Amino acid sequence: VQLVESGGGFVKPGGSLRLSCAASGFIFSDYYMSWLRQAPGKGLEWVSHISSTGYTIYYADSVRGRFTISRDDAKNSLYLQMNSLRAEDTAVYYCARDWIPAAGLPNFDYWGRGTLVTVSS
Amino acid sequence: SVLTQPPSASGTPGQRVTISCSGSSSNLGTNYVYWYQQLPGTAPKLLIYGNNQRPSGVPDRFSGSKSGTSASLAISGLRSEDEADYYCAAWYDSLSGWVFGGGTKLTVL
Numbered sequence A: 001v002q003l004v005e006s007g008g009g010f011v012k013p014g015g016s017l018r019l020s021c022a023a024s025g026f027i028f029s030d031y032y033m034s035w036l037r038q039a040p041g042k043g044l045e046w047v048s049h050i051s052s053t054g055y056t057i058y059y060a061d062s063v064r065g066r067f068t069i070s071r072d073d074a075k076n077s078l079y080l081q082m083n084s085l086r087a088e089d090t091a092v093y094y095c096a097r098d099w100i101p102a103a104g105l106p107n108f109d110y111w112g113r114g115t116l117v118t119v120s121s
Numbered sequence B: 001s002v003l004t005q006p007p008s009a010s011g012t013p014g015q016r017v018t019i020s021c022s023g024s025s026s027n028l029g030t031n032y033v034y035w036y037q038q039l040p041g042t043a044p045k046l047l048i049y050g051n052n053q054r055p056s057g058v059p060d061r062f063s064g065s066k067s068g069t070s071a072s073l074a075i076s077g078l079r080s081e082d083e084a085d086y087y088c089a090a091w092y093d094s095l096s097g098w099v100f101g102g103g104t105k106l107t108v109l
Helices: none
Strands: A002-006 A009-011 A017-024 A032-038 A044-050 A057-059 A067-072 A077-082 A091-098 A115-119 B008-011 B017-022 B033-038 B045-048 B062-067 B070-075 B084-092 B097-100 B104-108
Touching (some): A002 A091, A017 A032, A017 A091, A044 A067, A044 A077, A044 A091, A044 B084, A077 A091, B008 B017, B017 B104, B033 B062, B045 B062, B070 B084
Parallel strands (some): A009 A115, B008 B104
Antiparallel strands (some): A017 A077, A032 A044, A032 A091, A044 A057, A091 A115, B017 B070, B033 B045, B062 B070, B084 B097, B084 B104
């Protein structure tokens, strides 16, 4: 299993970025996928997840209405469109393989190395 | 953080240490607890899922338990390579999302 994030960078407040996560080594279309983040020197924060079918999507309150998660099973890829970025969105963003929540399954069992997003004027 | 962890813990090699995680009826009280280990400069790694299940490859020195709205991670036979940040997590029903503890930095003296 390999997950590789890309698309991070430096952006001004109010700007946009699109993160990508390329997956390999497993049947991507069978799994939920999630984005999580970690601000510099801080703890982990779950951002969003998408079901294997793409029909069930959840967001953290801190990003709802600004971020959009999506997937392209033909490309084995997960995406996070981030709009109206704020300084507090500065973090390393990780994609992680996920499962149905609250079912006792090994949620977030594989993680990518992350991509850094810096929001600053 | 929604889940409460002590900011730090420590132990000597060979010792047994525990890290606590406290939540509420809406998260730990009704859902499973998860534990993640983050070694310095690396991505987190799943350590315990479903309260007390270890993914393949995780040594049995690591064990998890949950009772009511509290959970704990125990590490026995402490080793220097266990020095890391440890995070607990759980599904939060009323938020329809995952919540994490603030993390516990484990130091091996």
